[in-house]
Amino acid sequence: MNLQIKTPIWTGDVDSKSDIIRSTGIVGSLRWWTETLLRGMCEFACDPTDNSRCPDGGNYCSSCLIFGATGRRRLFRIEINGGEKISFPGNGAINIKPSGRSHGWFFEPGVVGNLEMKMIPLDEKFDEVLVLTPLIIASNWGGIGAKTQLGYGVVEITNPPNVSFENFKRVLRNLSQKGKRQKSNEPGFPNLKDMFFAKVRFKANGNCWEKIDGLIDKSSKSRLEKEIRKKGIEECFRNNFLPIAPVIKNWLRYDDGSQIWKPKNGTTKGIENWLFGTIRNICPKCYNIVNPQNENGKTVYECQNCGQKFKKEEIINKCASKINISCAYKIGNDLWEIRIWGWIPKDAPQNFPREEFLDKLKKVLQTGIAGFLGNSTSDHKLAVWREYASKRDTIKEEQNFDNFVESLLRGTDDVS
Known part of the structure; x- marks a missing residue:
């Protein structure tokens, strides 16, 4: 193969x-x-x-x-x-x-x-x-x-x-007729029923990367650093991809895109760690940072937010991002594509508004990506959104899981 x-x-x-x-x-x-x-x-x-x-x-x-x-x-x-x-x-x-x-x-x-x-x-x-x-x-x-x-x-x-x-x-x-382990899945693990898959497409004119903030170097004062960066991006372009995932991640986590997920009460750190991932030690209850403390000769970890204390084996020492963003990659003469996919569980912490978040994310992918892709790109569109048993799915709101998986295997990915 x-x-x-x-x-x-x-x-x-x-x-x-x-x-x-x-x-x-x-x-x-x-x-x-x-x-x-x-x-x-x-x-x-x-x-x-x-x-x-x-x-x-x-x-x-x-x-x-x-x-x-x-x-x-x-x-x-x-x-x-x-x-x-x-x-x-x-x-x-x-x-x-x-x-x-x-x-x-x-x-x-x-x-x-x-x-x-x-x-x-x-x-x-x-x-x-x-x-x-x-x-x-x-x-x-x-x-x-x-x-x-x-x-x-x-x-x-x-x-x-x-x-x-x-x-x-x-x-x-x-x-698995013999020796199969029978047990219910615990919450907190990726499940295909909770996942979404989106593909965004756009057309690019010439060296489109030269207009994308983050790929061009606006901050470095060193001409050598700028030249090294430029040659690196040019090498990516020659191989028909552009590393713009950090550009989109920055927009979604820190810039205007953060309005899609930020809680109305303004407390963001726990949700931010849970949604975008972190390598720091965090609380298994509210996903805020925990600090080690000595308590009667033993190390315990106390949450800065909820105040609960945990043993070392109880804390989360690494949390993966729930959202994956691909590089842009070429699929035609001047046509490029980006994949944005992830896993947003229905039992999200802190009453995270899952449905509202996915509604807003889909809408902005339909209309709002041109702002950070620069004016050398055009015809931006959400080509497809797949999600089990959801009205957001642009192919079909499929309530039968077997049929949904079959459609993913077939790879139908464009409603236009």
Whole structure:
């Protein structure tokens, strides 16, 4: 199976570099997509990083039956060949820093080009549909690998195989007839029923990046720094993508776009950490910052907002962003596309107005993206919005989950 990389793939290594594609990074992201699908099916999928992970009395959840866990081997391995590292000048990273920001986002080189992927069975029960189903959904609507929230990981499967969700369910049933772990999913984990997928398209004239604030360097006084930055962006442009995810993220988190999600009471920090992610230690109740304190010789963490105290294993030491934004990537002679997708659970904290937020986000993607893409772009439009059992879905308000998954696999993505 061949994959064309639309935006660089990042899989990382011990030195935090991504010079080649590492199959473990791809398998990890495919597991994530499989878990979201299983939870949408009301199948239990454990958190493999948590103390409650499989096995449980020798039983495994459906995800661990496929991808392995302690005491159980993965059903397959993946061989990946091809791709090449994109090269940036200078220190090897581009600092995307929109106006008014003291710090930016560093976009590091990943792998671009074309990949050949082979799935090698390690068990007679393995069927490729178990991996192809999440892979096709990810390639049609999201991304694979790491750092998808910063624009990495959009791929296109060349001549994708015909895969049906009904076949996926049949193989899964046969796989899990014995030893399947029966448990209800806990809230707080990604579920396909709570996800949204949007694609925004625009036309670009010439070197459109020269008009996008954040890609051009307005703040640096060094001519050398500006030249290094320019050459880095030009290299991205030559590879048919532009790293504008930080530009959109900045607009949504700090600029005018923040009006979409900011609570009316003005208290934003907890919601901000939950929605956009943070690497700081935060409260599992209200998502505000917690600080370590010594209490009778033991370290406890007290929330700055709600005042509750927690043990180290109870706090959240890293919170992933609920929203992923791709790089802009070329899909035609002068036509470009951006993916914005994510997971906004219905049991969001602090009474977060999920429906209102998604309504506003869809509306602004329909009408308001031209402001930060510069006047060298035109014909901006929301090409498609997909969401299970929602009037916002521009293809069909699908109440049947199986039919919804089938439509994601088909990849229908334009209502025009």
